[in-house]
Amino acid sequence: MTENPPVGTDLPVLRVAVLGAGTVGTEVLRLIAEQGEDLAHRIGARLEVIGVAVRDLTRDRGEFVPAGLLTEDAGALVDDADLVIEVMGGIEPARTLLLRAMEGGASVVTANKALLAQEGAELYEAADRHDVDLYFEAAVAGAIPLVRPVRESLAGDRIQRVLGIVNGTTNYILDAMTRSGADFGDALASAQELGYAEADPTADVQGHDAAAKASILASLAFHSRVRLADVYCEGITEVSAQDIAAAARMGRTIKLLSIVERVEDESGERISARVYPALIADSHPLASVSEAYNAVFIEADAAGSLMFYGQGAGGAPTASAVLGDVVSAARLRVRGGMGPRESRYAALEVAPLEELRSAFYVSLTVEDRPGVLAEIAGTLSGRGISISTIHQELGRDRSADGPATAHIGISTHRALESAMTAALDEFSSTVTVLSIDSVLRIEGD
Amino acid sequence: MTENPPVGTDLPVLRVAVLGAGTVGTEVLRLIAEQGEDLAHRIGARLEVIGVAVRDLTRDRGEFVPAGLLTEDAGALVDDADLVIEVMGGIEPARTLLLRAMEGGASVVTANKALLAQEGAELYEAADRHDVDLYFEAAVAGAIPLVRPVRESLAGDRIQRVLGIVNGTTNYILDAMTRSGADFGDALASAQELGYAEADPTADVQGHDAAAKASILASLAFHSRVRLADVYCEGITEVSAQDIAAAARMGRTIKLLSIVERVEDESGERISARVYPALIADSHPLASVSEAYNAVFIEADAAGSLMFYGQGAGGAPTASAVLGDVVSAARLRVRGGMGPRESRYAALEVAPLEELRSAFYVSLTVEDRPGVLAEIAGTLSGRGISISTIHQELGRDRSADGPATAHIGISTHRALESAMTAALDEFSSTVTVLSIDSVLRIEGD
Numbered sequence: 001m002t003e004n005p006p007v008g009t010d011l012p013v014l015r016v017a018v019l020g021a022g023t024v025g026t027e028v029l030r031l032i033a034e035q036g037e038d039l040a041h042r043i044g045a046r047l048e049v050i051g052v053a054v055r056d057l058t059r060d061r062g063e064f065v066p067a068g069l070l071t072e073d074a075g076a077l078v079d080d081a082d083l084v085i086e087v088m089g090g091i092e093p094a095r096t097l098l099l100r101a102m103e104g105g106a107s108v109v110t111a112n113k114a115l116l117a118q119e120g121a122e123l124y125e126a127a128d129r130h131d132v133d134l135y136f137e138a139a140v141a142g143a144i145p146l147v148r149p150v151r152e153s154l155a156g157d158r159i160q161r162v163l164g165i166v167n168g169t170t171n172y173i174l175d176a177m178t179r180s181g182a183d184f185g186d187a188l189a190s191a192q193e194l195g196y197a198e199a200d201p202t203a204d205v206q207g208h209d210a211a212a213k214a215s216i217l218a219s220l221a222f223h224s225r226v227r228l229a230d231v232y233c234e235g236i237t238e239v240s241a242q243d244i245a246a247a248a249r250m251g252r253t254i255k256l257l258s259i260v261e262r263v264e265d266e267s268g269e270r271i272s273a274r275v276y277p278a279l280i281a282d283s284h285p286l287a288s289v290s291e292a293y294n295a296v297f298i299e300a301d302a303a304g305s306l307m308f309y310g311q312g313a314g315g316a317p318t319a320s321a322v323l324g325d326v327v328s329a330a331r332l333r334v335r336g337g338m339g340p341r342e343s344r345y346a347a348l349e350v351a352p353l354e355e356l357r358s359a360f361y362v363s364l365t366v367e368d369r370p371g372v373l374a375e376i377a378g379t380l381s382g383r384g385i386s387i388s389t390i391h392q393e394l395g396r397d398r399s400a401d402g403p404a405t406a407h408i409g410i411s412t413h414r415a416l417e418s419a420m421t422a423a424l425d426e427f428s429s430t431v432t433v434l435s436i437d438s439v440l441r442i443e444g445d
Numbered sequence: 446m447t448e449n450p451p452v453g454t455d456l457p458v459l460r461v462a463v464l465g466a467g468t469v470g471t472e473v474l475r476l477i478a479e480q481g482e483d484l485a486h487r488i489g490a491r492l493e494v495i496g497v498a499v500r501d502l503t504r505d506r507g508e509f510v511p512a513g514l515l516t517e518d519a520g521a522l523v524d525d526a527d528l529v530i531e532v533m534g535g536i537e538p539a540r541t542l543l544l545r546a547m548e549g550g551a552s553v554v555t556a557n558k559a560l561l562a563q564e565g566a567e568l569y570e571a572a573d574r575h576d577v578d579l580y581f582e583a584a585v586a587g588a589i590p591l592v593r594p595v596r597e598s599l600a601g602d603r604i605q606r607v608l609g610i611v612n613g614t615t616n617y618i619l620d621a622m623t624r625s626g627a628d629f630g631d632a633l634a635s636a637q638e639l640g641y642a643e644a645d646p647t648a649d650v651q652g653h654d655a656a657a658k659a660s661i662l663a664s665l666a667f668h669s670r671v672r673l674a675d676v677y678c679e680g681i682t683e684v685s686a687q688d689i690a691a692a693a694r695m696g697r698t699i700k701l702l703s704i705v706e707r708v709e710d711e712s713g714e715r716i717s718a719r720v721y722p723a724l725i726a727d728s729h730p731l732a733s734v735s736e737a738y739n740a741v742f743i744e745a746d747a748a749g750s751l752m753f754y755g756q757g758a759g760g761a762p763t764a765s766a767v768l769g770d771v772v773s774a775a776r777l778r779v780r781g782g783m784g785p786r787e788s789r790y791a792a793l794e795v796a797p798l799e800e801l802r803s804a805f806y807v808s809l810t811v812e813d814r815p816g817v818l819a820e821i822a823g824t825l826s827g828r829g830i831s832i833s834t835i836h837q838e839l840g841r842d843r844s845a846d847g848p849a850t851a852h853i854g855i856s857t858h859r860a861l862e863s864a865m866t867a868a869l870d871e872f873s874s875t876v877t878v879l880s881i882d883s884v885l886r887i888e889g890d
Binding site: 010027028031035038039041042096136137147148149152153154155156157158179225256285300301302304307308309310311314316317319320321322323324325326327328331332335336337338340345346 | 460472480482484485486487538582588589590593594597598599600601602603668730744745747748749750751753754755756757759761762764765766767768770771772773776777780783784785790791803
């Protein structure tokens with residue numbers, strides 16, 4: 001009943017299985033070892049790590065991962081556990097192991113955003129069927145408490161919108177590009193050298209990681225099931241040094257944003273979930289989030305604007321989030337009761353991007369002759385797109401015998417995505433526009 | 446079991462009593478009325494407001510507070526409730542009513558920081574004894590999820606320090622002084638006119654409200670019982686326009702900070718809990734928290750630095766936090782289990798301010814003659830206090846026959862509070878120092 005048993009009391013023991021002993025797994029094991037007494041007080045039970053499933057038994061993993069606990073037989077390990085911590089990543093064998101763990105009656109804590117985004121429904125249903133808990137705070141924005149605030153603290157409110165920087169690698173790269181004027185390739189190479197980007201950076205720079213987190217956030221915020229495939233996703237590989245310079249001239253910064261929001265139009269109430277690099281005003285709190293930090297901005301009807309900021313990745317921060325979940329799940333094992341389940345009663349549909357309205361920044365290379373601006377403005381206004389600002393400069397690539405060229409940067413007021421697509425198609429088929437160099441959205445105004 | 450009962454299912458009903466129908470109470474009732482269907486889905490039960498206790502039955506309180514629900518008999522009301530929401534404020538009769546509610550088996554949600562800071566131990570014990578829940582997210586930093594992150598999300602981590610702007614009124618006043626150069630009296634008057642400060646602003650400007658929140662945060666963060674009386678507290682009434690200008694010259698901003706941290710010295714591990722106006726670097730995230738916003742910075746061993754930002758007061762934001770707790774408490778009523786209890790196993794002592802080390806900003810009016818600076822520096826170094834920067838200007842109040850005077854602003858490196866007190870005593874007794882104009886601490890470096 002009490003959380004403060006006198007020292008010496010015999011506490012119950014919870015058997016913990018850890019799947020994976022990489023950076024996060026090692027930190028989880030370190031925290032359990034170093035804070036064992038504190039955790040026992042907070043839980044009302046002792047955590048006993050009964051095994052650590054790894055692929056390579058022979059590798060030395062330091063003092064907090066005793067060789068005697070290592071096993072290749074993850075299946076047998078989860079069968080013996082009260083609580084399974086999954087920090088191996090990837091879809092399989094994580095999915096099969098977590099389903100097996102829950103079927104066997106163990107509660108589960110996972111940091112695996114890809115698995116949740118792709119197979120969340122199956123996992124939630126297994127937790128429900130077998131009457132166990134499924135916690136995943138570490139899957140979104142690392143150490144930043146976000147899952148718990150969204151699904152518990154704001155459970156009496158109505159969330160309208162979540163706007164987040166939830167991928168540290170891409171924020172590090174865009175921040176480096178903004179500070180140094182470097183282009184994407186150089187900034188990526190330097191991020192890789194410094195360990196901020198992986199050797200294969202695809203999941204980060206293509207936005208897949210941010211999209212997985214967006215699908216999880218959208219599901220929680222809107223009490224609906226939003227799958228990874230529902231999230232529109234553009235990465236940052238096409239963001240150029242010129243785009244960043246143009247944004248700066250407009251008092252803006254380019255960030256990779258995960259955006260989930262309620263959309264209300266003639267089709268009724270729907271959800272939008274999307275990830276893309278966008279221009280936000282320098283005065284927006286998200287603009288000053290530097291290096292590999294994460295931050296998430298939430299707008300709710302009653303609470304107003306909230307922001308959460310912290311480290312979104314890394315062994316220790318992710319392990320902190322995992323351990324918070326372990327304490328919650330473990331308390332429920334000891335005292336009875338059940339954590340929050342999947343909540344999808346609202347069953348809102350996801351609106352396709354074409355039906356949304358955004359403000360845009362479009363950069364074009366055009367023929368440098370009288371009347372071109374008027375033509376371009378005409379194309380846009382013909383599609384119902386209203387121009388906010390225009391910036392024109394002479395082309396840098398003017399060749400001796402080709403036509404004189406100019407670069408034009410246009411920002412628009414909010415317009416239908418499908419209207420912009422049509423306008424861009426029209427630009428592509430005209431001789432006046434030599435190339436469409438960038439199309440980026442403007443957010444957060 | 447599921448949170449998504451098909452529409453039409455007969456849901457159980459939870460009887461809710463609301464104590465108080467002021468700004469927050471009215472918003473709570475509005476949210477329950479407007480979001481009834483959503484709340485029912487999220488809880489798995491319907492909330493039925495069975496009564497609203499007020500002192501004046503005759504006043505019209507708008508559409509969401511039906512006259513038929515009003516009662517002066519708060520005691521009888523709580524006896525009939527499954528869940529009691531206390532938003533009346535003050536110590537009595539709130540304390541007696543909440544104890545009676547818990548004794549009768551009701552769970553309790555309160556926004557009452559003063560009550561928790563002063564009578565928290567009694568309330569926690571009652572919750573424990575009667576096997577009911579006591580939630581209070583709204584008591585600290587309004588809509589910002591803070592209680593849940595600190596006691597649940599970070600339950601597997603070790604919090605070192607919490608640095609917060611948790612009183613909107615004083616932040617509004619200091620922000621206005623910083624922007625306009627106004628002095629305290631004028632800024633307070635204008636805050637009162639605009640509704641940011643109450644007619645009797647004592648609890649805010651003297652720091653009592655911030656101290657109550659500091660005691661709650663310290664108790665949660667350090668698993669110890671920290672009472673209001675344990676919190677050292679200075680308000681902002683002595684902060685002058687000159688102090689703010691001097692801070693700006695040093696690249697700093699003055700904020701009223703609630704600081705709770707672990708202290709480790711020859712006396713072992715202890716807690717410090719204190720509230721005072723302090724200079725923080727303009728580059729610190731808390732420096733840019735403007736108007737009546739709140740923000741809290743948390744440093745934990747594994748999670749690193751986290752920041753939470755949002756509206757700390759106001760009817761709707763506070764009601765959002767209250768409703769989040771209502772959903773949590775109600776879910777537990779429906780499904781069984783129990784929320785987090787008081788955790789005070791660590792039982793750390795609170796270190797008195799004199800034994801702490803801080804950096805200081807001291808402003809003195811001194812005789813303007815050779816050797817004065819050396820004397821002052823000598824006094825400080827004699828106490829082991831090392832100077833970081835000195836700024837000297839001619840006195841503005843130089844009178845015709847009095848001695849020529851100068852103002853000196855000194856910032857120091859970290860020094861023992863007791864050493865600074867002794868140095869200030871020495872300044873008071875010397876003819877060289879005509880007056881000690883300000884003594885402020887420097888934080889967040």
